Amino acid sequence: MITKVRPHLSQNEALLFERSSPGKKAYQLPELDVPAVDAAEALGAENVRVSIEGFPEVSEVEAIRHFTRLSTWNYAIDYGMYPLGSCTMKYNPRINELVARIEGLAWAHPYQPEALSQGCLQVMARVEAALAEITGMDAVTLQPAAGAHGELTGILLIRALLEKRGNPRKKILIPDSAHGTNPATAAIAGYAVENIKSSDTGALDVGALEQLVTGDVAALMVTNPNTLGVFEHNIIQAAEILHRRGALLYMDGANMNALVGIARPGDFGVDVMHLNLHKTFSTPHGGGGPGSGPVAVKKALEPFLPTPRLRRSGKKLAWDYKRKHSIGRVRAFYGNFGVLVRALAYILAHGGDGLRNATVDAVMNAVYIRKKLEPHFDLPYPSPNLHEVVFSDKRQEAHGVRTGDLAKRLIDYGFHPYTVSFPMIVHGALMIEPTETESKLELDQFIEAMISIAGEVESDPQMVKNAPYGTRTSRVDEVTAARKPVLRWKPQ
């Protein structure tokens, strides 16, 4: 039975272009206090456009209603739980939003004098120090804009170190359970990708690693805990194998929410890793960004970090641009500063103990869900899990219902779907990560919903396959969207 939600009216809304009409306006500029300039004269008539064909013209009231109506068509953390595995959709504290908008921070220009940017630099130094302590690494760059960007930075650092040692090598090893960004990143950094098959328990196969780490291998990219939510218990051994043969260990920190305060990558052999501040450190996902992907490294990699580096000179902080071994810049300016402010607010709110308590609750929530759902769904890998748990749709498939169908039905119960069909080593995966910020009530409702759906699969599989029913938009035809792409509005 569906207990968490009931239908309510939702407003229809046309596209901006369809409700536009000439002469409507939502803006007013101040009276120009200098003489007007003739654009054609100043810029050359050939450089000046006649108009912006098709651009909307709406009033202020219509603009706010437009976006408010659109907003109500979204699910969001503020509505309820997002059990998306590997995405760490936790509560986004509102204090973070408030402090990120303080004028002296939000309106700081990246080229204003360093003497007048000390507040920004202090914030960044504090974030660097906190992340170094949390990860057990020696140095941190805050420049990368998101996780995949951090990965690229990390692999370029590895390449730079190996080049300095005389040979950048050719390959990156990546487990078959990895996020797609890992192999895509390796390719952009100029490396070939070799996949490592996971062991029967879904873990990193150290025996296979022993065979695969040749003089051609630059690094292993590993997610820990892996995408099954299982800690790679051979990680120290893996690091030793790599290091013995001059290769490095890269850790994808997407699942760091399972480790903060419990274990530190720097203590188990990781040479370089990235963090996703929009996952572990609560900065809002915003419908797909912005993120921030700081990279933490051991001492040996520090000389190669992107320019500029923050450095202390006396009581002041300054940017150091003269770093001859640096891989260069990975983006303009210094990183997604506004996201760093939010992450620091989160770290300050929790403190060291609070961060550890958050990890404990995150793991407890996932273990609790596993315990309650295990009787109803196939659990392909029985190793103890940390912050997430992965089931397969094996039992439901017997009734012709796949993980994607179960996920869509979950929407009717008032929840966002879990992560569907990932990791690829699980046939028909249901990847569930509750995070620490779900109440017991919300978890119990989720569990009830999942059990109820498992029952529906047996009694009425076709009904489940056509879900969702309660949304204003029913199952969306993604095949036609890709076959006949319509990527912009055009007048009829």
Next chain:
Amino acid sequence: MRYLPKSDSERRQMLDACGFSSAEELFAHLPEAVRLNRPLALDPGISEYEIVDYFKRRAAENANGYASFLGAGVYNHYRPVLVDTVVSRGEFLTSYTPYQAEISQGTLTAIFEFQTMLCQLTGMDVANASMYDGSTAVPEAAMMAVRATGKGRVLVARSVHPEYREVLRTYARNQGMPVEEFGYVAETGSIDLEDLERRMDPLTAAVIVQSPNFFGIVDQVKAAARIAHRHGALLVMVFTEAVSLGLLEPAAEADIVAGELQSFAISPCYGGPFAGIIATKERFIRQMPGRLVGQTTDSRGNRAFCLTLSTREQHIRREKATSNICTNQALIALMATVFMSVYGKRGLRELAEQNLAKAHYLAGRMKPQPRFTGPFFNEFVTRVDGRSPEDLNKALLKKKIIGGLPLGGHYPELKDCMLFCATEMSTREAMDSVASVLAVAKPQEVQA
């Protein structure tokens, strides 16, 4: 802790249900050697009030109450109130990437509008759902050109933002993608077409030109495109000042447009988060990086939107993807979308005209006249006579004015020059102050 929504008795119940006697047992399976057996060396958690206080104190250590004439890729434009009102809604702020189309139509519809408006502004057929920023959009555009042409070399104008060029070099280094630069004409500040022509060869995949360029000059994109096309290369047009699109003829001759939307209601925020964009012609769609939203229908036949053409992307294609990008800048793109809706067709032009008028007023008040003769939008380079740009900026700081960007660091030949920007936010009074400080010929008089 206030973000953890459970009582101790609920925790007890949950652990009991799982058969654990304590929370520590949840981690008992971790190898002893990996465990951190001490508390994190971080300060204890603090209250909301203390957090606000901490950041207010940091903000007070920054520039406050200064008029600024910095541009150079980050512009000081007014931010309509509606922008923050919309992006503060939890439904936008706290939602995930819209993979589940049925419960993400709000974000998807807004992105579709964003893509459409970017096409209208740039004259391209298709625009993606955003890149990290303008600087990373440039190497992504270059890689796109490499895939589309099957060639490997990239020619970039020296008048493209220096930091964008640095990012391009970082990305290019390991991809067998040689990057070379071509110059600008010393008198006009516009790209040197002869130098470009000289450096073109049959292996060149892309010619990258910025307009308005780093010096603020509306550059010769059309002429550059003709040269690029004659040699079988693509023309990538870069922009950092999106407001200029309200006034400038779109570069229909460009094959790819890679730009930065910070000017569209995105606060400077010490350099980020911003939102980049890649737009292109229809025939290059499948070479595009990043997410795309497409129109389709739901099973009841109603219009609906979803993420599409994802077979280009890393989560499907892995090492063969067009890019490794995953998370983009959706919420920032939404800010730009609201901004474009508020200003609309006439407002964006009016805004651009005000920028043009302000910058030309400031330039007109200054002596000497701008260093370059090319047409400029809202930034221009000026030569400082008799003292260094740094000294001039010191004098301006005393008047609570942050001056222009000294150019010597990136352009040694322009070490006596600085880049000034004026926007609709620049008051006549502040501009007159700048002009009067600049007019003082000798440094000792400034200090007096």
